[in-house]
Amino acid sequence: MNDNSALTPQEVADILKIAKNTVYELIKRGELNSYRVGKKIRVDLKDVDEYRNKTKSVKSTNQPDSFTVNNKLNSFSEEELVRNNGFVICGQDILLDILSRYLQLHPNGIQALRSYVGSYNGLYALYQGNVQMATAHLWDGDTGQYNIPFVRRMLPGVPAVIIHLACRLQGFYVAKGNPKGIKGWEDLKRKELTIINREKGSGTRVLLDEHLRKLGISAKNIKGYERESTSHLAIASTVARGGADIGIGNEKSGLQVKGIDFIPLQSERYELVIKKEDIEKAPYQAVLEILRSQEFKMELEGIGGYDLTDIGKIVDET
Template identity: 80%
Template sequence: MDENSALTPQEVADILKIAKNTVYELIKRGELNAYRVGKKVRVDVKDVEEYKNRTKSIKSDSHLGNFNERSGAGSLITEEFIRSGGFVICGQDVMLDILSRYLQMHPHGIQALRAYVGSYNGLYELYQGNVQIATAHLWDGDTGEYNVPYVKRMIPGVPAVIIHLAGRLQGFYVTKGNPKGIKGWEDLKRNDITIINREKGSGTRVLLDEHLRKLGISGRNIKGYDRESTSHLAIASTVARGGADIGIGNEKSGLQVKGIDFIPLQTERYDMIIKKEDIEKAPFKTVLEIIRSREFKTELEGIGGYDLKDLGKLVAET
């Protein structure tokens, strides 16, 4: 993405994994540069990157400080917060922001901090004890299963409970009208195709790499494979602007971007992972109560883009 490209506040919010209102607040406080085009607010990509780099500069020499650097969370997660008993929910979907709000408002709830990191890193931090809840949508190409094989491998010797949140449709973002006639994974073998990729550790990146492995395709042979972006919306926007022929992401995000067609490929399982030793503790019981409530489900239904028929269902214990 060109560093001088103009982003809307919503696109900035999706890149930073924050609410749009928070973007306006950052602009108001002078922490994020912006300008107006008529009545519309716009932010340059380079200013978003400068903001991210400034927040990353607040680190600790400890392992928890390294977590901030790896996750891109910057000052959002501090060593002091975690050591003081902070409750951290790890993952990138907006439903987790809604869950955090419900948790804060619940009579027996708690204020939760959000860590906006990908599935792989989230499981790693759960294993290390740095977060209380992780979420994942990691597809295993050998078994066709989501998440369970990864939880078993990445949290060894620690019993865990996997709770289903939602089904989400994953696929290709292509330019409106699909001028290159792209149909599926096999098209990645073509030499006239350029992609925009997700960051390492995200469930979408794992999905791509597993399919490439099964097809015997090396990422080195795909144009754009090393170009990374950290949100579905930013990926779709790049494709819409002609910066790539293919981006991979969920249907819900792609529909927010003009000039994009969505090619469905597979339905993924988005799950919540909790250590079994924690499941009967008060905050965790409240979390489960919330996600199984009619109110929470109704709000997600209003957003759209989720298959919620198994919301709150126990998937597996490891």
């Protein structure tokens, strides 16, 4: 096979030993070059090799379904930061990719860079001044609140504004037909079950850990707890292939994978966090206008999986 060989997404998945849906996500995030031939997506072998070489220096998990995303906040070049006025939106949901596109086209907008890190690390980056906007879906088991307790603890002395984006259903991914009869969090006490976990710092990982704490379940007694993957799609794909009995993620992503049933457990609040000192600046006002626009809301409704009732609403000023 020569360097110019055109590969299908499935062939790329076979080479990288990942799920085909993960290939599509890499392409969507701009990490893997692709092109169209009619309605079909194709990837050159040389671009697959380039992707592999680019990620070799990044520590990865030893699981075949996990993949490396460009999530280091210092990975942006000085030229990129200057060109984009250092404006970085942090978070992993496709909603933010769409928001970035709208922001680039807005009269008072800006071209934003995207950093695909989890909620905890995103808030830390905002505190350090490395990103301008961070998203969070962090559940506090003691108060039952999302995000507000974490923002107040993780941005000490930094007044912040929390803007609601959407509510999403979080739950378990299980094999089609739920052959193990899994119902909820209490099932994590069953020693015969194996899970596939999200990476440290993600909102989903925090959700799991908070429920384990409240139920008095030791993580070391759960098979697969140390096995991590960095996307909902990869988690669901692992369960579909029989690599785990339980995965945790949102409903929208799980329904994209064949061979999966979704067990809803709780509704989570996905929200945007910015520093209060920035809210009157033009790009931030543009973001608020976009979030509250009917056009943006209609595009998200077309994707499905979001409750957009309070999108654009300021829910807390710390």
